[in-house]
Amino acid sequence: MDLYVEILASTIRYTVPLILACLAGLWSERSGIVDIGLEGKMLFAAFIAASASAVYGSAWIGLILGILASICLALVHGYAAINQRGNQVVSGVGINFLAAGLAIVLGNEWFREGGRTPALSGAQRFMPLSLPDLADVPVIGALVKIFLAHSILTYVAFALVPLTAWALSRTRFGLRLRAVGENPHAVDTAGISVAKLRYMAVIIAGTLCGIAGAFISTSLSSSFVRDITAGMGFMALAALIFANWRAWPALGACLLFGFLQASGTFLQGKHVLGFAIPVQFINMLPYLMTVVLLAGFIGKSIPPKASGLPYVKDR
């Protein structure tokens, strides 16, 4: 029983960076900009957040600086994709390299621990909400542990799902942004700046990746280490495709992938129904499922029409 509670509670924890990165990808790609660089932005934000938090002693300062760092990288991507009309996939790959390299080089220089940042504690971390100890109460104790014993960022992340869904389908800004991802010419004809909308989307994506990164290094763990994001940015990309570029299904996909990650962690070396399940197969599942889905064997995924295409004004 305890094992299941643990798995579910950590499912929620693992889902947080996934859903944040997934929503980042959603905003970006809905505006027509493919973002392979989710991983790099999260990683760099995780590094800056952990560093700033260690130096200034406040997780909130870490969060803010982490977001700013991530936005900087997002703007580089935006400049390449919007102004220079460069290849967006290549730009994303470049950003992933740049982030991975800079984090280690700067971290090594700042803290002399080969790229690690100092261990964080107390106010330097986003800690779980402190609740009365209900561990002994049968059902309520378990429910509290699964749903309520998390840090504030967890609730921010989950609240952003309805917010994104609402903004993209009910607000003027959201509708225009989606139009830019489907048919930028029409939006341009209506006298709205394509570049401005796309920059907004890129900055929102940067912000969300920043929160995700700060969560990873100051809440999920207590310092930055090499490759701390461990492919979560790409898993979020997979979830985005799985969710067909929509916010609510994205939550479902991220919860599912988060659950698989949590099971992978807790089932390592354990026997289920008499079988020892190699943890590698659980780790592989999200990617395998995405490949199968993309191949159209379960439903069909339709990306935004103008996604990945630079916008060239006709003269």
Place this chain on the structure above:
Amino acid sequence: MAGGRSELPVWVDVAVIPLLNLLFALVVSGLVVLIIGENPLEAMWIMLKGAVGSLKGWGYLLYYATNFVFTGLAVAIAFHAGLFNIGGEGQAYMAGAGAAVVGLSLEVLPWPIVIPLAIIASMAVGAFWAWVPGVLQVKRGSHIVITTIMFNYIALSLMGYLINYWFRPVGKMAVESREISGAYIMSFREVAREFFDLRLPSTPLNFSVFLAIAAAFAVWYLLWRTKLGYEIRAVGASTDAAVYAGIRPDRIIVITMAISGALAGLMAVNEILGAQHRLVLGFVQGAGFVGIAVALMGRSHPLGIILSAMLFGLLYQGGTELSFAKPDINRDMIVVILGLVVLFMGALEYAFRPWLTALFFRPED
């Protein structure tokens, strides 16, 4: 892609723009070195000396370059067909299993038979790991970029499982196979000691370096001297025009992906058969991604790829020496340079163009 923009002389396109981009990448990295509080010029001198100032430096440089030629060619040939194969990392990793299976199971046969078979097995497995995304794009419409990314992670888990549960001898702690003695490609150092009684510095450089040159020549010949190569380039230039010319793009996409994967797979020959001599966890170590930078830098031409692979070999070897000499500058500085090269060469490649065009075509001309 850049219609109406490429009136620049060819040599500007082929040489000046890559060099200018490289220069910018180096200047930005120099700034990072400066922020760290070291002298960028001194750092560069240490890197150069470490990589080309000794026989040992050259040995490592060429050994790294061998890996990068394979993965660079893999990315480049896909580029020529208009495809972006980000999966070189996974294809090379899987190919290691192919090389190891043949090398370990055919130990009884003499090496002149086993080594070629192991090389073919590497290529076949690498080709298969790229062929599947190709088929999925053609038959089911899933995009190669996304599928190859997913295949990298699937390869990561699958190889982790295979090495842990199948290749690792019982009771051995290190997660690796036993020595692949059946397909042991000797390093130049071992050859020199064994047959010529010469002492060379200890480097993993081996005969795979010739295989890399041969592969580069083969890719050049294929692309510019054969019908298939013409068809690959035609599909890359314009799918519609290719169809009009009687080419079946679907067939070309699948074939190109398989060739691309086979080239990436050759990386395992250098690394597993030539250097490590056992199947090691995570042996690719990013070489598949470096291939993207190499292909961009080398303008997808085999000769350019050999040169840029050597440049990155220099950065890798020089960077290692630099991190020994200056502990403040971490070896990951190379990754920063890589990222900048990819950004400048791939995504911002047109940034210098208007400026250069203005330089070449003055208003009064």
